[in-house]
Amino acid sequence: MNVNFQNWVKNRQLQIESYLENRLPAENCAPERLHEAMRYVVLGGGKRIRPLLSFAAGELNGADEARVIVVAAAVELIHAYSLVHDDLPCMDDDTLRRGKPTCHIQYDEPTALLVGDSLQSLAFQLMAEFYLTDNPKKQLEMIKQLAQAAGSRGMAGGQAIDLASVGKILTLPELEFMHIHKTGALIRAAVMLAAHCGDELSDDQLAHLDHFAKCIGLAFQVVDDVLDAEATTAALGKTAGKDAEQNKPTYVSILGVKQARELAKELKHDAYEALDRLGIATNRLLQVTDFIVQREF
Amino acid sequence: MNVNFQNWVKNRQLQIESYLENRLPAENCAPERLHEAMRYVVLGGGKRIRPLLSFAAGELNGADEARVIVVAAAVELIHAYSLVHDDLPCMDDDTLRRGKPTCHIQYDEPTALLVGDSLQSLAFQLMAEFYLTDNPKKQLEMIKQLAQAAGSRGMAGGQAIDLASVGKILTLPELEFMHIHKTGALIRAAVMLAAHCGDELSDDQLAHLDHFAKCIGLAFQVVDDVLDAEATTAALGKTAGKDAEQNKPTYVSILGVKQARELAKELKHDAYEALDRLGIATNRLLQVTDFIVQREF
Numbered sequence: 001m002n003v004n005f006q007n008w009v010k011n012r013q014l015q016i017e018s019y020l021e022n023r024l025p026a027e028n029c030a031p032e033r034l035h036e037a038m039r040y041v042v043l044g045g046g047k048r049i050r051p052l053l054s055f056a057a058g059e060l061n062g063a064d065e066a067r068v069i070v071v072a073a074a075v076e077l078i079h080a081y082s083l084v085h086d087d088l089p090c091m092d093d094d095t096l097r098r099g100k101p102t103c104h105i106q107y108d109e110p111t112a113l114l115v116g117d118s119l120q121s122l123a124f125q126l127m128a129e130f131y132l133t134d135n136p137k138k139q140l141e142m143i144k145q146l147a148q149a150a151g152s153r154g155m156a157g158g159q160a161i162d163l164a165s166v167g168k169i170l171t172l173p174e175l176e177f178m179h180i181h182k183t184g185a186l187i188r189a190a191v192m193l194a195a196h197c198g199d200e201l202s203d204d205q206l207a208h209l210d211h212f213a214k215c216i217g218l219a220f221q222v223v224d225d226v227l228d229a230e231a232t233t234a235a236l237g238k239t240a241g242k243d244a245e246q247n248k249p250t251y252v253s254i255l256g257v258k259q260a261r262e263l264a265k266e267l268k269h270d271a272y273e274a275l276d277r278l279g280i281a282t283n284r285l286l287q288v289t290d291f292i293v294q295r296e297f
Numbered sequence: 298m299n300v301n302f303q304n305w306v307k308n309r310q311l312q313i314e315s316y317l318e319n320r321l322p323a324e325n326c327a328p329e330r331l332h333e334a335m336r337y338v339v340l341g342g343g344k345r346i347r348p349l350l351s352f353a354a355g356e357l358n359g360a361d362e363a364r365v366i367v368v369a370a371a372v373e374l375i376h377a378y379s380l381v382h383d384d385l386p387c388m389d390d391d392t393l394r395r396g397k398p399t400c401h402i403q404y405d406e407p408t409a410l411l412v413g414d415s416l417q418s419l420a421f422q423l424m425a426e427f428y429l430t431d432n433p434k435k436q437l438e439m440i441k442q443l444a445q446a447a448g449s450r451g452m453a454g455g456q457a458i459d460l461a462s463v464g465k466i467l468t469l470p471e472l473e474f475m476h477i478h479k480t481g482a483l484i485r486a487a488v489m490l491a492a493h494c495g496d497e498l499s500d501d502q503l504a505h506l507d508h509f510a511k512c513i514g515l516a517f518q519v520v521d522d523v524l525d526a527e528a529t530t531a532a533l534g535k536t537a538g539k540d541a542e543q544n545k546p547t548y549v550s551i552l553g554v555k556q557a558r559e560l561a562k563e564l565k566h567d568a569y570e571a572l573d574r575l576g577i578a579t580n581r582l583l584q585v586t587d588f589i590v591q592r593e594f
Contacts, residue, residue, distance in 0.1 A: 025449055034449050034457040085414060088387075090406035109387035110460050113410075114453050117382060120414065121448030124421045128440035136433035143425035143440060151418030152322055152331050156411050160331040163407050 005287045009052060016051040016076065017043060019069050023126060037107045037115045042080045045098035049220065049292055050075045050187060054194035056284040063198030070130045071193040074123040078150050079186055081119035084112050086159065120150065132197050142196050149189035158182025170249040176218065184217035205278050212274035219267035219293045225250040226260050268293045302584045306349060313348040313373065314340060316366050320423060334404045334412045339377045342395035346589055347372045347484060351491035353581040360495030367427045368490040371420040375447050376483055378416035381409050383456065417447065429494050439493050446486035455479025467546040473515065481514035502575050509571035516564035516590045522547040523557050565590045
C-alpha cells in the first residue's frame with residue numbers, strides 16, 4: 001500500500017469518525033445512558049470499510065465530499081446497529097467486538113436493543129436532513145434504496161437466512177445468496193448512494209458499478225470467513241473461530257481455506273473488470289478494493 | 298359513539314389493514330419465515346389508534362387520502378416494531394399481545410429481533426417511495442420528523458427512560474417526560490405528518506395541532522395505565538397488571554385510579570381547547586379524541 005493511499009485512508013477514517021461524533025447525540029443529552037452507549041458502539045474503532053468505499057465511489061463522478069460523508073455515515077450507522085443486534089445473546093452471543101466488550105456486555109441487553117433501534121432511526125434522519133443531491137426526488141429514491149438494503153429483503157433478511165442455515169449444509173450458491181443479502185446489500189448501498197451524490201452516470205455505468213459492489217461485497221465476506229478460521233482473537237479484535245464453533249456454514253467450511261482464498265482472488269478480478277468497463281478513472285476504487293480484499297493476506 | 302363515526306372507524310381500520318397487507322412482503326417471498334412473522338405482528342388486530350389520528354388530521358386541510366394512508370402505515374409500522382421489541386424477554390418479557398402470543402413466543406427471539414428491525418426499515422421505505430406532498434423537500438423534512446420521533450430523542454429514548462425508572466419513585470413531571478417521548482412522539486408524528494400531506498397550515502395552526510397531539514398522547518397513556526390496573530387480561534388482549542407486577546411507575550401508582558381518571562379528562566379538555574384554536578372544522582379529530590380517551594371508560 002503506497003504512502004499516499006495510506007494517508008488517504010487515514011484521513012478519511014478520521015473524517016468519518018469526526019463527522020459521526022458530531023452527528024451522534026451528546027452523552028449529556030437525555031437519555032444519557034442510551035446516548036453514551038450509542039457513542040460507545042459507533043466511535044473509536046472499525047476499519048470504516050463502507051465509508052471508504054463511499055468516499056472512493058464519490059471520486060468517480062465528482063461528488064461533493066460534504067454530501068458523500070452523509071451517505072457514508074448513514075450506511076455506517078446501519079452497519080453499527082446490525083453489529084450490536086447480531087452480538088446479542090439471542091443471536092451470535094458475542095462478547096468482544098473491535099477489541100472491546102460488546103454493547104450488551106458493557107451496558108445491558110435492553111440498552112443494546114435500543115441502541116440498535118436508535119442508530120437505525122438516526123441513519124434515516126441523516127439521509128433526510130441534509131441535501132445529498134440537487135434533486136430532492138432523487139434523494140427520496142436514495143432513502144428508499146437504503147431502506148431496502150437494510151430491510152427484510154436486504155441486510156436483515158440475510159441475517160434471517162443466516163440464522164436458518166445454522167447446522168445445515170449449504171451449497172455454494174445458497175451461501176452466496178445469504179451473503180449477497182447479509183453483507184452485500186449494505187456494501188452496494190455504500191457504493192451506489194455515494195455515486196448518486198455526483199454527476200449522473202449512464203444506466204450501463206450504474207450497472208457496472210453495482211456489479212463491482214456485488215463482487216467486492218462477496219470477496220469481503222470470503223476474506224472474513226478465512227480470517228475467522230485462521231486468525232487469533234487478539235489479532236481479530238473479535239472472538240475468532242466462532243463460525244466453526246457455532247456450526248455455521250462459511251466459505252471455508254464449504255471450500256476449505258485454500259479454495260476460499262482462490263475465490264476471493266477471482267471475485268477481486270471480476271470487480272476489476274467491472275470497474276474497467278465503467279470507462280472513467282477508477283484509481284481510488286481499485287486501491288480500496290485491494291485494501292479490503294487483501295487485508296491481512 | 299354515533300353510527301356514522303362507528304362506520305368511519307371501521308372503514309378506516311379496514312383500509313389501513315388492507316394497505317399494510319399489500320405493502321408487507323408476501324409470506325412466500327424469501328426469507329419466508331421472517332416475512333410471515335412480520336405479517337403476523339402487523340396484520341389482524343389493533344385499534345389502529347395512530348392511523349385513525351392520521352386520517353382525522355388529514356381531513357383538517359384536505360389532504361389526499363392516498364397520501365395520508367402512507368404516513369399512517371409508516372407510523373403504524375414503527376409502532377408495531379416497538380411492540381415486538383418491547384415484548385422481548387430482555388425488555389417487558391410479555392407473552393400476550395392483542396390476544397395472541399407475542400412474536401418471540403410464536404416464532405423465536407432472533408426472529409422477533411429481526412422483525413422489529415425490518416419493520417422500521419419498511420416504514421422509512423414507504424415514506425420515501427410514495428409522494429406525500431407536491432414538494433419533495435417538504436417530504437424529506439417529514440422523513441426527518443418521523444426519524445426523530447422514532448429515535449433516541451423520541452420513542453426509543455422514552456423506552457430507555459422507562460427502563461431506567463423501574464423500581465424508582467418518579468414525580469408526575471418525570472413520568473410525563475417519559476411518556477412524551479415513549480408514546481407521545483409517535484402520536485404527534487401520526488397527527489403532524491398527516492397534516493403535512495394537506496394544504497399549508499400557518500405556524501400558529503401547526504403549533505395548536507402539535508399541542509393537541511401532545512395532550513391526546515398523554516391522555517392516551519393515562520387511560521392505558523388505568524386500564525392496565527383495572528382490566529382483566531382477557532378484556533385487554535394483553536397481560537393485565539404487568540405494570541404493578543414489574544414495579545413500574547404509572548399514573549395510577551403516582552395518582553391512584555380516581556385522580557388518574559381526572560387527569561385524563563383534563564388532558565382531553567386541553568386537547569379540545571387546542572383544536573378550538575385551530576379555527577377550522579375539527580369534527581373528526583374531536584370524535585377520534587373521544588374514541589381514544591374514553592375507550593372502555
